[in-house]
Amino acid sequence: MTSPLRLGIAGIGTVGAALIRLVQDKASMLEERCGRPVEITGVNARDKNKDRGISLEGMTWFDDPASLAKSDEIDVFVELMGGEDDPALSAVKDALNAGKHVVTANKALLAKHGVELAQLSESKGLLLNFEAAVAGGIPVIKVMRESLTANSVSRVFGIMNGTCNYILTRMEDEGLSFDACLADAQALGFAEADPTFDIEGNDTAHKLAILASLAFGTRIAPDAIYLEGISKITTDDIEAARDLGYRIKLLGVASRTSAGVESRVHPAMVPLGSPIAQIAGVTNAVSIEADTVGSLMMSGPGAGGDATASAVASDICDIAKSKPGHQHGPALGQPAVSLVPHERAEMRAHAGGYFIRLTVLDQPGTMASIATRMAEQEISLESIVQRRAKGESASELAPIILITHETTEAAIKTALKGIESDGRLKGEAQMIRIEKLG
Ligand SMILES: NC(=O)c1ccc[n+]([C@@H]2O[C@H](COP(=O)([O-])OP(=O)(O)OC[C@H]3O[C@@H](n4cnc5c(N)ncnc54)[C@H](OP(=O)(O)O)[C@@H]3O)[C@@H](O)[C@H]2O)c1
Incomplete structure (x- = not known):
């Protein structure tokens, strides 16, 4: 024997x-x-x-x-x-x-x-x-390590934290707040007593660091990952995203760019009809884009x-x-x-579309000043929508949603600083990156 x-x-x-x-x-x-x-x-x-x-x-x-x-x-x-x-x-x-x-x-x-x-x-x-x-x-390591040896990977991205995806799914399906969904996730055992590591993106970053190394032949570099969690996502963002044809997901994305490897974990807008947008609840998904095979996506249980x-x-x-x-x-x-050192592409050079939600004072000239600040940075707008205000100060405030065409992170940050300095903004601007797919 x-x-x-x-x-x-x-x-x-x-x-x-x-x-x-x-x-x-x-x-x-x-x-x-x-x-x-x-x-x-x-x-x-x-x-x-x-x-x-x-x-x-x-x-x-x-x-x-x-x-x-x-x-x-x-x-x-x-x-x-x-x-x-x-x-x-x-x-x-x-x-x-x-x-x-x-x-x-x-x-x-x-x-x-x-x-x-x-x-x-x-x-x-x-x-x-x-x-x-x-x-x-999900057998993603084997696929990347063995099945894609004849491929050059250009991007790997995915939903790799079930707790975050569960929270975002429930916020959208039931119109519940982030805090209420987190409390439920904890009661059901999907989230730790201290959920920081999950909701602030660190857990996704660990997984992305490993995938980026396998994808690009670089040393594992968790510190090179830009990190932003989901705790600032509101039901207003989720509703506005849906009305505009998007869904918000916490994505981990690593891509090869001319400036190095861009690795980032943050809430992202994905088109409602895209395969990744269909991943609901605690399910995970990983998508790989490579030159020979094309695009692959695997989904399934990411924990348990x-x-x-x-x-x-x-x-x-x-x-x-x-x-x-x-x-x-x-x-x-x-x-x-x-393995080569992980050459980090700076986030300020990130190129993509952006969703911006602003709550502004409802005064003449506000829209024009926002448009001016965007134009100064050569940002072209795909849409600008004024939504119905809710709550006590609804008559004085106007929620504005902007969707930009492709621009850089540096340009968006500068434009938002300008809008802020114009004194018409109430609270902080919300900025969510739109992930380009397909
Ligand atoms: N849970 C998941 O769904 C999941 C999914 C993917 C990956 N993982 C990974 O799998 C690993 C295990 O996760 P888990 O969820 O099974 O963890 P867990 O339920 O907390 O179990 C950890 C186990 O390790 C033992 N342990 C902890 N510290 C120890 C120490 N200092 N010396 C000896 N034993 C020690 C504990 O002993 P006692 O039982 O005696 O306390 C317990 O049996 C982690 O790396 C996790 O990231 C987990």
């Missing part, structure tokens, strides 16, 4: 417990497809006595992840603890140094230390697999124990099928030493 592939799993939370259940329930199917049995021989978590609703029978309990990572009882170290530094970082290094393949779902760890870990795995001739780290159950465990299991199967002693494919699609 072929020797089993022995797994050591550190982290038995949402994903770890689902993976253990999956490996137990589908043991014979996995054996058939992997060509050898897959067994969990060691586990680790913080609390040995916690009831996890799964059987850990036959598995050795390790009190710390490092000793599991180095154990002679395992062939693969599966890191499902989370966290960008220790203990995940040192345990993964320990595992690689001890000759174990590694599977992780940890985007924070990879965004910060991915290049170093990829280099270490390559120097040891070991696999470092991380399908679950981006968009959970079972969907994420499905991706982790596929990484494990790839290791089970790999031949000992053979040179393995590099973790980031090309040797880590050959």
Whole structure:
């Protein structure tokens, strides 16, 4: 009989417990497809006595992840603890140094230390697999790393945070405020007690940093990503967007431009009829534009124990099928030493259309002064609409919506400063970028 592939799993939370259940329930199917049995021989978590609703029978309990990572009882170290530094970082290094393949779902760890870990795995001739780290159950890493080797990618973008998409979907469908939708997301377990990381875009940025590296052969650079979350989006924006044929989504976008790689996470207007606009609720989607294949879009569950465990299991199967002693494919699609520095295209050079929502004093000359400020920056307007004012001061205030033709971020920012200095604006201007699709 072929020797089993022995797994050591550190982290038995949402994903770890689902993976253990999956490996137990589908043991014979996995054996058939992997060509050898897959067994969990060691586990680790913080609390040995916690009831996890799964059987850990036959598995050795390790009190710390490092000793599991180095154990002679395992062939693969599966890191499902989370966290960008220790203990995940040192345990993964320990595992690689001890000759174990590694599977992780940890985007924070990879965004910060991915290049170093990829280099270490390559120097040891070991696999470092991380399908679950981006968009959970959607097999986007494999597609980018393996299926698109003959392509030059020009843009990769997507909806990669289910919490944000859930909030925006409910705001639109039910006319609820951002705060009300966030509270519901927390009550339903879609959002963390501290949701900042999700709603301010950091989680999407971690995933985008990994995708940008795979797409453009650059070193992973989370700090090079422009970041803007969804907490300032109002139902007024969502209504106005819909009336103008758009929907607002939190997008992560990385594209190749003449000035370098433009990587950004921000709310974006997408045409109502576009495929990405149809992605509702907690669902994720990733779209890739490449020269040979054209455009691809994959959508599906971006989180959840079972969907994420499905991706982790596929990484494990790839290791089970790999031949000992053979040179393995590099973790980031090309040797880590050959990755080039991420040359950042500045956001002020970003070119695109813009949605601007202004609340102005309803006085003669206001429209003309707005038009002048736009013209000074050579911004041409696709439309300018005065909407019906709501609330107590409705008679003195006028909400104005502008849609611009393609211009630069620098021009828009200067025009808005000018409008502000003219003293007719009430509150802050809202500016949402329109993503050009198709
Ligand atoms: N949840 C998802 O849908 C999802 C989707 C994609 C990727 N991921 C990634 O998958 C990883 C795991 O996520 P999760 O949702 O399963 O997390 P989780 O439910 O919070 O579980 C984390 C597990 O790690 C253990 N742990 C935490 N710190 C530890 C430490 N210092 N030493 C030993 N064990 C420690 C915890 O032990 P105790 O149980 O004893 O407290 C728990 O079992 C993260 O990197 C996450 O980003 C998650």
